[in-house]
Amino acid sequence: MNWTSTVRTIIVCLILVVFHYTLRPLLAWRASVDFLIVALLLGSVRLRPGYAAVYGFFLGLVADSLGATGFGVAAFGMSLVGFAASWLKAVFFADNLALNGFFLFLGKWVFDLIFLIVGRGLHGAELAMQIFVWSPLSAAVTAVAGVLALSILRPLMEVRTQ
């Protein structure tokens, strides 16, 4: 990845982070869009697994610093998701919007799974409700928003092939 594509990726990720803190509070949906996950996955597939984990860690720290409870949980979850995304990029990531959407859905759902189990301390029916109802809904919305963002920002993006 040359420096031009690096700068482009940074710009796109910054735009997504700004979206996360402007559009999401404005919409205030119950199943909200997680632009941070979109930014994480878009960046991670262009990085090596170790760097992707560090990238996820810093993004998670940003999320944790603005969260009410469970400092470090988002950092842990995003590190794992970023690492896995970078490791699995050869399998999943291709220049196909539907596949990218599924990739985003999976990333968001896994992140929510980690976040809920490690950080929230939910049990029983409440945990099941969150995992099987609200998290998939949020993941679906995130996938749709991510696909839209990819479509809009396609001129800025460059897919790493090696």
Add this chain to the structure above:
Amino acid sequence: MVSLVAVGLPATQTEPIAAALRRTVVAPLVSLQQSSERWRSAWAASGAQQLRADSLALAGIKQKALEVENSQLRALLGLGSRLQWGFVPAEALHSTAPIPSEELVQTVTITAGSNVGIKKFSPVVSSDGLVGQISSADPTTSIAMLYSHADFRASAMTADGNAFGIVYPHSAAARRGAEGYLLELRGVPARDTIAPGTLLVTSGLGGVFPRGVAIGTVVSGMTTNEVWTHTYLVRPAVNPSRMTSVFVLTAQRATEGTGNVWSAAGGASDATLKRIVAAGDSLAKQAATLEAAARRATLDSLRRATIDSMRRVLGVPVAAPTDTMAVRIRRDSLRADSVRRATAPPPAGGRAPVRPPGTPPATPPATPEIP
């Protein structure tokens, strides 16, 4: 690993890190989030504010209508106090559905009927002047024919009694909108000239309307084909479209007349208004006086309690009140004989006090037993 360590740290250690991040790196994002949430709350509140503004506008409209009705009722109240007797107060109910062929209000329904003495041809008046006459009277309601009706006629004269004529509704060709409520004073002798602005009242001739009910003011003279008489355009004193409450004069009152009631209407209503305002002022003054007295009493009791507590803290005995109102009241409220008994108690040991011979014993006589 680092993130797992962060998860395991206690809140007392993680909170400073989070706060430092919020103050430095994440500060722009925090401000962005705040702005977004402010926008969202403004968006959510805009609907409620619009509703509140609409409610206020509606309340303003209602208040205006209430003010108008209040002033009309106040004027009617003044008229009632001047008339004193011989009238029936009632409401004028306008037709809710407009009649296409009639652009003017020509009849109204009156909420009083023959049960309270209303008869056909009874005069209908308001605080401003003549309204019309009853055309039919049912037991509980009546129909009043207004002066705008084509069949209405009334004998009129100038307020000084110099000129007489007959009042008709204005000619049908010109009856459009507000101009339709104009009247014509016909049959005024050619030798009498009436200046614009002259007040016209009923003359009492004909026996339907009592003398002195205000009809309106002369606007201008009209050009007609008549040679020996003049016709004048008259602006009525009453607008039927705004009329809500009326008085129906009884037959006896119509026969005996109403005197100079409408000519003195303005002054009397002003006097009534002044009396109402003065009563309101006196009530406000009384309330203010009571409030000031209560405040003074509270301050006095607080001061007294503070002084007593200070004395107790310092060990100074609390002085008995020497010249207080309470003492005076207590002394005054005691009867003289009880004071005497209290100051001279019977000595212990069973010895009765020495009394001069022949005087009755100090102890009251025993109460006779009731069989």
